[in-house]
Amino acid sequence: KTEDALVLQLNRADSVFNAFGIPILDAAGFEADDVVGTVATQVAKQKDLETIILTGDMDMLQLIVDGRVTVYRLQTGISNMKFYDEEAVHERYGFGPEHVTDYKGMCGDQSDNIKGIKGIGEKTATELIQKFGSIESIYKLLKKNPKQFEEKGIKPRVVKLLEKGEESARFSKQLATIRRDAPVTFKLPDHPWRIQDHADG
Numbered sequence: 001k002t003e004d005a006l007v008l009q010l011n012r013a014d015s016v017f018n019a020f021g022i023p024i025l026d027a028a029g030f031e032a033d034d035v036v037g038t039v040a041t042q043v044a045k046q047k048d049l050e051t052i053i054l055t056g057d058m059d060m061l062q063l064i065v066d067g068r069v070t071v072y073r074l075q076t077g078i079s080n081m082k083f084y085d086e087e088a089v090h091e092r093y094g095f096g097p098e099h100v101t102d103y104k105g106m107c108g109d110q111s112d113n114i115k116g117i118k119g120i121g122e123k124t125a126t127e128l129i130q131k132f133g134s135i136e137s138i139y140k141l142l143k144k145n146p147k148q149f150e151e152k153g154i155k156p157r158v159v160k161l162l163e164k165g166e167e168s169a170r171f172s173k174q175l176a177t178i179r180r181d182a183p184v185t186f187k188l189p190d191h192p193w194r195i196q197d198h199a200d201g
Contacts, residue, residue, distance in 0.1 A: 023189060030182040037063055037178035039186040044068045049188075054081075059112070061089055062100040062178060095129050102135045105173030114172045117165030124158055135173050139166055 017024050025035050036053060043051045044065040053060050056074040063069055066086040073082045082088075089097050106125035108116025116125075131152050132138045141148060142162060149159050162169070 021189060023186075025184045025186065027182040027184050030179065033057070033059060034179040034182045035184055036060070037180045038182040038184055040065075040069050041180040042186050059100070059104075059176060059178060062097050062176075064089060064097040094126050099129045099134065101173050101176045102129055102133075104176035105135050105169045108172060109176065112176070114175050115168055116172045117161055117169050119161045120158065120165070128154070128158075128162075135169050138162065139169075 014024055025039065026032075027035055030038075036055075040051060040053065040063040043049055047068075049068070051069045053063060053069065053071045054074065055071060058073065060071050060073075061084055064071060064084060064086055071084040073084060074080070075082055084092075086096055089095075089100070093100070093103060095103070103122075103125050104112075104114055104116065106117050106120050106128065107122050108114045120128075128138060131154070132141060132149075139162075142159070146159060150156065
């Protein structure tokens with residue numbers, strides 16, 4: 001159950017946003033991440049609009065669309081943020097935003113209670129993605145031609161871990177995937193919004 005004090009704060013937050021003319025979007029049965037993901041997908045289609053997601057959640061990196069949707073991640077408060085576009089995701093992980101969920105599907109994420117595949121860590125997950133792509137591609141190849149894993153330098157121990165952990169990998173990826181089909185429609189407000197400084201009176 002959500003704590004009463006938090007519910008009270010959220011209700012007060014609505015009042016503040018309304019006072020500033022900031023739209024509030026929500027949908028029953030969908031997490032806030034899913035609403036953000038849905039909006040990001042909708043606005044990414046608008047070529048003349050730059051969208052920035054401000055968050056502390058690394059899961060949001062999967063929503064990046066280069067030149068359209070980027071992420072500022074809060075690391076230790078508002079004064080310490082890191083900017084992520086497709087290039088920055090490549091620099092950090094060695095693959096693009098489209099594989100963030102595959103990565104978490106294999107090595108898991110303790111902060112989100114995502115198990116991943118037991119015995120496979122960040123380094124191995126990265127290597128598998130770089131060589132074979134998505135979890136779906138990995139298991140398709142594993143069933144069709146498992147010898148290719150050994151030919152590309154993957155140890156037999158890792159192949160066994162993959163075989164044993166398929167169900168967990170697929171479920172973990174599903175948990176890590178932000179939905180983009182929440183029943184919300186975002187539209188730009190018909191009035192400009194900005195903080196008025198003293199110089200403006």
